[in-house]
Amino acid sequence: SDLFTMGVPVAEKVIRTVAVYAALSLLIRVFGKRDLAQLNSHDLVVMMLVSNVVQNAIIGADNSLWGGVLGAVTLFAVNAVVVRWLRRNATVERLFEGTPTVLAHDGHFDEATLRHEGIRRGDLERAIRNQGADDITEVATATLSPGGAIVVELKAGDQNASRADLDAVRRHLDARLDAIESALR
Incomplete structure (x- = not known):
C-alpha cells in the first residue's frame, strides 16, 4: 500500500518542493504582478494547469499520504520563511x-x-x-503595487470629503456665524 510508505526519500521530497516553489516564484515575478482578483479566464486555466504540471515535480514517484503531507508542510514552511525574510529587508x-x-x-x-x-x-x-473616481480625469495617479493591487490616488479637488472634513467646515462656519451675531449685537 502507498498510503504510509513514501516512494521518495524525505530529503529529496523537501528539495523538490523548495525547487518548484523557487521556480514558480521566479516565473510569477517575471510574468507580471496582477492581483488574483484581476485574473482573467485564461490566467485561471494557466494556474490550474501549472498546479497539475508541477505536482509530479514535487511528489516524484510518491503517492503516499505522508509524502503529500510532507510536500504541503514544506510549501507552507518555505513560504513563511520567505515572506518573513522579504519583510525584514527592503532591498x-x-x-x-x-x-x-x-x-x-x-x-x-x-x-x-x-x-x-x-x-x-x-x-x-x-x-x-x-x-471613488467617476473617470480617469479625476485620477492623480493609479499604480499597480508589487502585490498586484491597483491603488488610485485622486486629484485633490476630486477627493471625497470625510465626516471629519464636514465637521471642520461646520465648526468653522458656526464660529464665523457666532462672530457675526456678536458683532451685530
Whole structure:
C-alpha cells in the first residue's frame, strides 16, 4: 500500500518542493504582478494547469499520504520563511517583489504600461470607479503595487470629503456665524 510508505526519500521530497516553489516564484515575478482578483479566464486555466504540471515535480514517484503531507508542510514552511525574510529587508523585497508601476498619471492612461503589464483599460477603469473616481480625469495617479493591487490616488479637488472634513467646515462656519451675531449685537 502507498498510503504510509513514501516512494521518495524525505530529503529529496523537501528539495523538490523548495525547487518548484523557487521556480514558480521566479516565473510569477517575471510574468507580471496582477492581483488574483484581476485574473482573467485564461490566467485561471494557466494556474490550474501549472498546479497539475508541477505536482509530479514535487511528489516524484510518491503517492503516499505522508509524502503529500510532507510536500504541503514544506510549501507552507518555505513560504513563511520567505515572506518573513522579504519583510525584514527592503532591498531584497524590492528585488523579489518589484516596485509599484504607474498605470495612469494626471488624468491620462499610460497605454504602453497597460499593455506591458497585461491590464485591460476596462479593468483599470473599474478599479478607478471602485476607489471613488467617476473617470480617469479625476485620477492623480493609479499604480499597480508589487502585490498586484491597483491603488488610485485622486486629484485633490476630486477627493471625497470625510465626516471629519464636514465637521471642520461646520465648526468653522458656526464660529464665523457666532462672530457675526456678536458683532451685530
